[in-house]
Amino acid sequence: MENLIKFFLRFRSLMLFVLLEVTAMVMLVNHNNYHQARVFSSSNFVTGYFFTAVDAVTDYFSLSSKNEQLSKHNTDLRNENLQLQRQIAALKGKKTVQAPLNTPAAPDMEYSFIRAKVINNSVNHYQNYMTLNRGRRDGIEPDMGVINEQGVVGIIASVSERFAVVLPILNPQCRISSRLDSCRNFGSLIWNGKNYRYATLEEIPRHAALHIGETVSTTGFSTIFPEGIPIGTVSSFEPASTDNFYHIEVELACDFQKVSYVDVIRFDNKQEQQELEKTE
Amino acid sequence: MDNSILKYTVVFFTAGLMQVLLFSNITFLGFVSPYVYLSFLLILPVGLSRNWQMLLGFIMGLCMDLSFNTPGIHTSACVLVGALRNTWIDSLFHIDFAMASPSVHTFGFVNFIKYAGGVILLHHTTIFLLESMSVQPFWLTLCRILLNSVITLFLILCYELVRR
Numbered sequence: 001m002e003n004l005i006k007f008f009l010r011f012r013s014l015m016l017f018v019l020l021e022v023t024a025m026v027m028l029v030n031h032n033n034y035h036q037a038r039v040f041s042s043s044n045f046v047t048g049y050f051f052t053a054v055d056a057v058t059d060y061f062s063l064s065s066k067n068e069q070l071s072k073h074n075t076d077l078r079n080e081n082l083q084l085q086r087q088i089a090a091l092k093g094k095k096t097v098q099a100p101l102n103t104p105a106a107p108d109m110e111y112s113f114i115r116a117k118v119i120n121n122s123v124n125h126y127q128n129y130m131t132l133n134r135g136r137r138d139g140i141e142p143d144m145g146v147i148n149e150q151g152v153v154g155i156i157a158s159v160s161e162r163f164a165v166v167l168p169i170l171n172p173q174c175r176i177s178s179r180l181d182s183c184r185n186f187g188s189l190i191w192n193g194k195n196y197r198y199a200t201l202e203e204i205p206r207h208a209a210l211h212i213g214e215t216v217s218t219t220g221f222s223t224i225f226p227e228g229i230p231i232g233t234v235s236s237f238e239p240a241s242t243d244n245f246y247h248i249e250v251e252l253a254c255d256f257q258k259v260s261y262v263d264v265i266r267f268d269n270k271q272e273q274q275e276l277e278k279t280e
Numbered sequence: 281m282d283n284s285i286l287k288y289t290v291v292f293f294t295a296g297l298m299q300v301l302l303f304s305n306i307t308f309l310g311f312v313s314p315y316v317y318l319s320f321l322l323i324l325p326v327g328l329s330r331n332w333q334m335l336l337g338f339i340m341g342l343c344m345d346l347s348f349n350t351p352g353i354h355t356s357a358c359v360l361v362g363a364l365r366n367t368w369i370d371s372l373f374h375i376d377f378a379m380a381s382p383s384v385h386t387f388g389f390v391n392f393i394k395y396a397g398g399v400i401l402l403h404h405t406t407i408f409l410l411e412s413m414s415v416q417p418f419w420l421t422l423c424r425i426l427l428n429s430v431i432t433l434f435l436i437l438c439y440e441l442v443r444r
Contacts, residue, residue, distance in 0.1 A: 013330045013363070020338045020359040027345070028352030028410065050347075054301060 068117075071261035074149065075115035078263065082112065110268040111226060114139055115261065116146075116164070123170055123196040123256045130154060130166040132262065140164045143224060145265040151230035151253030152176060152218060153262050164264070169231075170196055170256055177222055178231050181215040183208045189216070189231060189250060196256050198235065201248040206239055208246065216250050223270040288324070292340065295320040300347045303435070314432040315354075317344055318403055319439055321361050322396055326377040330366055337362030350411070357406035361399055368398055384440045392440065397433055404429045 008015065116138075120131035134140050136159045146153040146166050154168035155176070167174040170191050178201060179186035187203035201216060214234045220227025232250040240247045267273075299317035306312060321337055341358030345351050369382075372395055380386045387395060404425050412421045 013334075016331050016334055017359065017363045020334055021356050024338075024341070024352040024356035024359060026352070027355065030351070 067260070071117075072115060074261075075113050075263055078113050112266050112268070113263040114266055116140070116264055117261055118259050119163075121256070121259060126193050127172065128168055128170040128196075128256075129157070130168050130259070132164040132166060132264070133162070134264070135159050135162040135164050137161055139266060140264050141266075144267075145218075145225040145229075146262050147225070147229055147265065148254060148259055148262045150255065151232065152225065153254050153256075153259060155224055156264065166262075168256060169199055169252060169254070176225070176231065177219045178216050179219045180204065180208065180210055180234070181217055183210060185210075186219050186221075187245075187248075197252055199232065199250050199252055201234075201250050202245065204246045204248055206244050206246060210234060210237060210246070210248070212236065223267045223273055225265065284325070288320075291323065292320050292336075296340065296343055299344065304348065312428060312431060314428060314435050315344075315403065315407070316432060316435050316439070318361070318400060318432065319436045321358060321365070322399055322436065323381045323383065324365075325379040325381050326366070326369055327379045330363060333362035333365060334359050335362070353407055353410045356410065357403045360406055361403050364402065365399060368402075369395065372398075383443065384437075393433070393437070396436055397429070400429045400432050400436070401425070404432065 114134060116132040116134040118130055119133045120129075122128045122130075130146075130153070132140070132146075140156060140159050142156050142158055144156045146156060146168075152169065154166040154171070154174055157165045157167040159165075169176065169189065172191055172193060175188045175190055177186060178189045180201075185204050185208040187201050189199050189201050191199045204210070212234055216231045216234060218225040218227060218229045218231060230253045232252040232254075235249045235251040237246050237248040239245075295317045299315065303314050303316050306314065317340060320340055321333070324333060324336065337358035337360075338355055341355035344354040344358075348354065369377075373387075373391065377386060382392065382395060384392050408421050408425045408428070
């Protein structure tokens with residue numbers, strides 16, 4: 001017995017070494033056994049929470065690429081939605097359901113969206129501009145409307161091969177034909193140059209019945225915006241002292257400080273409509 | 281002594297966290313994976329008993345295995361390092377370092393490279409051999425061992441040089 005204890009004491013390092021290595025080997029060999037391996041993997045309680053916490057931080061690094069994907073997906077869905085609407089409109093006009101699905105759509109629905117990212121933006125100048133990372137080669141041309149998921153952003157002012165400059169609502173040169181949703185009276189919307197959240201709606205006659213909180217949206221009279229895209233809501237109004245019109249403050253739907261992805265609206269029948277209007 | 285226990289605890293966590301959070305995310309060329317957590321085992325005091333070194337190696341290796349999903353591989357490599365480190369130091373130098381912590385200053389630059397290089401090579405060889413287990417061609421495993429050893433050594437030297 002004494003000899004045995006002496007033996008253990010003498011070789012205690014070796015014993016410990018063998019014990020630890022055997023433990024490690026047992027873990028390694030058992031790794032293929034799913035149920036036992038679960039304890040020694042990143043799915044156990046402590047390491048699981050640890051990596052959840054790590055992911056909460058590192059998640060932010062991939063945020064911009066995820067955003068990009070989502071925005072692309074959004075535009076694709078919007079385009080698909082448009083196409084489906086066209087098909088519904090086309091099918092409604094016919095008695096038979098078996099009509100070919102690629103029938104031409106109503107003239108006012110012939111548009112599609114081009115996705116773009118805002119790469120330069122300002123809200124604090126009197127004449128604000130916005131630059132997009134898409135240009136002529138992506139199909140953008142001057143006088144196309146620009147919207148995002150909140151509402152109207154502005155109108156394309158000029159394009160180069162790869163970039164486009166937008167006149168946002170926050171530029172007094174930009175006048176947008178807009179209407180009050182309930183009474184259908186229309187006027188034009190101009191920025192007052194003070195607060196980037198508000199713009200002025202002009203030329204609404206005094207007999208119009210309007211109320212605070214009412215939605216202001218596009219008229220669809222031009223080839224820039226389709227009808228009914230939100231611009232903002234009426235925040236205050238008063239009769240102007242000098243003429244027969246209201247002075248209406250509109251709170252803009254689009255938060256220009258946070259605009260990052262936009263959709264440029266491309267009318268397919270634009271040229272035809274404009275040529276026809278010119279000859280009149 | 282209390283002070284040094286605190287110091288080595290801090291090194292333990294720093295090395296482990298740096299490994300898991302930063303260096304494990306490096307996937308340069310698809311097979312570069314430096315194991316800088318080894319710096320913890322490298323700077324343990326020279327006179328520390330073999331049993332302590334093996335136990336600390338076991339704990340460190342287990343932590344790494346838990347985060348890499350490689351049960352046993354890092355544990356066995358670290359225990360091996362803990363068991364053989366004193367012998368390796370004795371065979372390299374015939375000086376008594378008492379309880380000094382191995383570093384560029386106590387060993388000298390060239391001697392530290394010899395010492396760390398040996399330990400890293402032993403550790404990486406164990407890990408990559410256990411990992412590949414004759415699944416991969418031998419020369420590829422050899423390439424990975426050598427390449428990763430050099431990178432780990434480089435990173436640990438960088439850390440050594442900025443350390444006071």
